[in-house]
Amino acid sequence: MQDMSGKTVLITGPTNGIGRATAVNLAKAGANLHLLCRNAAKARTLQEDLRKVNPEIEVEVLLCDLGDFASVRQAASAFEAKGLALDVLINNAGILNTKHVVRPDGIEEMFAVNHLGHFLLTHLLMPALLRAPAARVVVVASGAYLMCKTLRLDDLAWAKGFRPLKAYGHSKLANILFMRALAKRLEGSAITVNALHPGEVTTGLGRQNGWWVSALHRLASPFFRNPNQGAATSLYLAMSPDVEGLSGEYFDDCKVEVTKPWGADMNMAEDLWTASEALVGGVPSLFNSKAEVPK
Numbered sequence: 543m544q545d546m547s548g549k550t551v552l553i554t555g556p557t558n559g560i561g562r563a564t565a566v567n568l569a570k571a572g573a574n575l576h577l578l579c580r581n582a583a584k585a586r587t588l589q590e591d592l593r594k595v596n597p598e599i600e601v602e603v604l605l606c607d608l609g610d611f612a613s614v615r616q617a618a619s620a621f622e623a624k625g626l627a628l629d630v631l632i633n634n635a636g637i638l639n640t641k642h643v644v645r646p647d648g649i650e651e652m653f654a655v656n657h658l659g660h661f662l663l664t665h666l667l668m669p670a671l672l673r674a675p676a677a678r679v680v681v682v683a684s685g686a687y688l689m690c691k692t693l694r695l696d697d698l699a700w701a702k703g704f705r706p707l708k709a710y711g712h713s714k715l716a717n718i719l720f721m722r723a724l725a726k727r728l729e730g731s732a733i734t735v736n737a738l739h740p741g742e743v744t745t746g747l748g749r750q751n752g753w754w755v756s757a758l759h760r761l762a763s764p765f766f767r768n769p770n771q772g773a774a775t776s777l778y779l780a781m782s783p784d785v786e787g788l789s790g791e792y793f794d795d796c797k798v799e800v801t802k803p804w805g806a807d808m809n810m811a812e813d814l815w816t817a818s819e820a821l822v823g824g825v826p827s828l829f830n831s832k833a834e835v836p837k
């Protein structure tokens with residue numbers, strides 16, 4: 543395993559599933575961890591567990607609900623106040639709703655949490671990423687992007703034709719297109735960004751929808767990966783020297799995978815970027831143009 547001693551990693555959604563396995567392995571590798579969690583009790587338990595895994599590392603908690611943009615701004619400024627260089631940001635948290643949940647701001651919840659919260663967080667952490675010698679942004683997307691070929695920027699509430707897996711796929715397509723547009727802006731900088739599909743993994747994903755999701759997970763578990771296996775590609779992108787300097791790619795099983803055309807549609811990626819800036823209530827103007835980042 544790669545030695546991550548002295549490196550700082552911020553991971554979202556580490557209290558369960560793939561995120562938890564990723565955090566445990568990063569702790570073993572010696573990384574100092576910043577855990578972005580929405581549940582204080584779960585965060586404290588995880589913090590204690592990780593300190594037992596490796597008593598040498600720092601483990602800090604950032605309480606934040608990614609669906610609440612004020613909370614994202616607060617967590618990012620608490621992190622920024624430490625003045626740390628951020629070596630790795632892992633945008634891992636995610637939800638899968640089977641019910642059609644539209645927030646008061648008219649945005650379907652999966653799009654808000656899975657994409658917009660991370661879009662805002664990544665922008666706000668850019669100064670810390672720029673302080674690191676060669677920072678990496680890892681975006682946990684999903685092969686579910688295959689289920690949604692276009693973005694619904696004109697109907698983010700999914701007023702028409704809501705289907706749970708399609709809307710989940712929509713949020714994951716947004717993850718991939720955000721990665722593509724960010725990579726373009728980061729060209730020539732020391733920061734890389736890549737996305738991944740972790741495989742089908744037995745986790746807590748979707749279990750808030752009812753007992754039957756847990757039953758489905760149990761039935762599928764012999765065929766699914768366990769969280770440790772599911773964390774492999776996230777860990778590869780976060781740590782491996784193999785991907786040094788590589789950016790703008792989508793990975794599956796620790797290998798670059800060519801996406802379907804809609805996963806690399808730069809017009810759609812730019813439209814998403816513009817819409818997301820407005821939807822989160824504005825972001826700092828770190829990028830001078832569509833393909834420039836401060837050196």
Ligand SMILES: NC(=O)c1ccc[n+]([C@@H]2O[C@H](COP(=O)([O-])OP(=O)(O)OC[C@H]3O[C@@H](n4cnc5c(N)ncnc54)[C@H](OP(=O)(O)O)[C@@H]3O)[C@@H](O)[C@H]2O)c1
Pocket residue numbers: 554555556557558559560561578579580581584606607608609634635636637655682683684685739740741742743744745746747748
């Ligand atoms: N499992 C799969 O087969 C699979 C396949 C492809 C992609 N993925 C992706 O893998 C990532 C990890 O999912 P998982 O399968 O490990 O699911 P999981 O076990 O349900 O874990 C999700 C994590 O995200 C956190 N989270 C959810 N909503 C949040 C919010 N509003 N603010 C902050 N944190 C929030 C959860 O916190 P709590 O503990 O407080 O709920 C939890 O720590 C997701 O992006 C998912 O889309 C999973």
